Amino acid sequence: MSTLTDAELYERIREQDKEALEILYTRYERLLYSFSYNMIKDKQAAEEVMQDVFFKLWRGKGAGTYTESRGKFSSWLLTITRNASIDHLRKKKMEIYEWEERDSVHEQMPSVEEEIENKEERTELQAVIHKLPDEQQRMICLFYFQGMSQSQIAEACGIPLGTVKGRLRLALKKLKDMVAVERGIEIE
Template sequence: MTDQTIGRTPVPVDTDDLSGLLLRVAELRDKAALAALFSHFGPRIKSMMLKLGSSDAVAEDLVQETFVSVWRKASMYSQQRGAASTWIFTIARNLRIDQLRRQSNKPYEDLDDLDMASDAPLGSSLVEQNQIIERVTKALTSLPVEQQEVVRLSFIHDMPHAQIAETVGIPLGTVKSRLRLAYERLRPMLEDLQ
């Protein structure tokens, strides 16, 4: 039990009877009882807020808001409904939820007025892409048929060299040499595209 002073008269404060302190705040508007509740619960509420991810400053603000609410709403507390600690921690939890809701509210933006870049290519890009495709196709048709086949399977169908050899029915070394010969022929025709 500790003594708190209101004006010049010491008032006994029993922190073992938290419900009694809360009732004194409700019935007598006892500031010493509120101070005792604050001393007891303040650090615990701050710790809870920090564990829930609040910054130090926000946690302290929430502790202050909690005890302002306790002062204002003390008359709503009933021992029959639960312990003082449950009632006070519920107030703190609700204030934390309200604080998170205020943070998450963003001003309304009308999406009709929002300019977003299109993923579709521009007309000039489409023309350029078509020209590149045309050049690559023309260069590929200049290759012998057996080289065209291994290039097509390697790059268009993304087959590994061993699978190309199996599919076409030729040795792996032949696949590699056909691809090398094809690269040597295509390089001078398409090197400006890199």
């Protein structure tokens, strides 16, 4: 059964197949834990977030539904983990790290990237992020890798919330288009 794809295992989990859940857990526990720990900086809380993500996956509640045509399973799982980590931070009212110039995407991508299994995709993602204007790189880093809300980014950067939303929206569109071009996919 371990030769099944993530999507096939996910479908089996939806049918309450415990073995499928165990296989996905083994495949992704380290990645999700590292990702959450990078945001929360608390081992026990990161473990709880990871467990919560798998519990949501098992229960089929709070995780949404994965659709293979919309992207990789691992990306979907990381998004759920990111949201659960942010929820944890908000509940604990922890102060989220403020942007410092030394954290520039030009110097080094956050260590979350190091945990992503596919080196080619990581390299591709780094390359396209580096092509973004600095202010858009900063928004992507703060929002996706440091877990800041759009309001927190606006406050930390001293810019209007609408500007943050616009830069994020534009950055994501550019990233999507650049990745499509890199992969030779026709853009709709």
